[in-house]
Amino acid sequence: MGIVPADAAEEGVWSFIALVLVPELAPWRFPTRHVDRLLGKPRNALRRLWWRAHVLGPDLTWVPPGCSPLNEDEFVQIMERPTIAKNARLAQQLKQVLWRTEMKGFKGNRAELLRDAIKLVRAERSHIAMDAMHNSVLADYLDGVVGECS
Template structure:
């Protein structure tokens, strides 16, 4: 396993203060002094491999307008393409990608310019590790919503859902950690959105997720087979939409 550099929250905040003083993020800041690695468990990833990761992220960003100002369609496409990239990037298919401080390093030191471009400024929660991190949230989408390389429409859910729908799935560990449940919810969302329109789905999704989480308190959802799980999710979505 390759060990990635890590950056704790204090160091993230210190670097962001430097960015804010300059009113922008540098192209590739020197955060080498602040990073640290896990003491055991694998070999340290090389600086050349990190540079290659930056190059690949920059390529996807450039396809969608970086470094020029972007529109919502470009940002959405960037998110979808980077989600697919993370799914197949071998160096992030291990436990290191589960660490918030690894993603804090990637966003704050490796590609801060891309983060500033994507979110139109320096927003701290997009650099700090966690489900709101600019790139970590996309890796979580990949883990939860990837239908697999053999699927005819592998990224159906990633390409269809709105940002609010992603938040409802990815920011709830009880859902995000179970890819079958996450994908059943995504499928239920699509079915209802086809009837009421995406613009009407925010309250429907929130009611459905609340009811599913409550159901999960009295029923072991991961024990259901695919047919029963899909049937349950569809019933809850229909009720949430008041059909």
């Protein structure tokens, strides 16, 4: 979809798409037709998927061999926290750290692990410049955070 983030931030764009262009999609996914899923609000059925793809990468179904795809709770943990989702590198690294942890043999509740890790990351953002970290440094930092939480 050829839309820029500034336009994607406008509620009217998503209301038009969900109610006029493809009115069958949102009710198909959310049969209760809750107003938040139809109107252009942040939880709009199409808007949230566009933002996920914009932040986390266009192929939301790809997973490394031997790993599980992110579930809805894990996507929500990352995307509904503005301090996390506004930094695409941080959001992508959080997704990757879950998979690295799973590849190392973690068998617990991955969503709970992510929830605990995000609490620490959000607390430490006040005094750690994660936006300025090199990708490898950020990955090492997040591996340490997840290690503390597991």
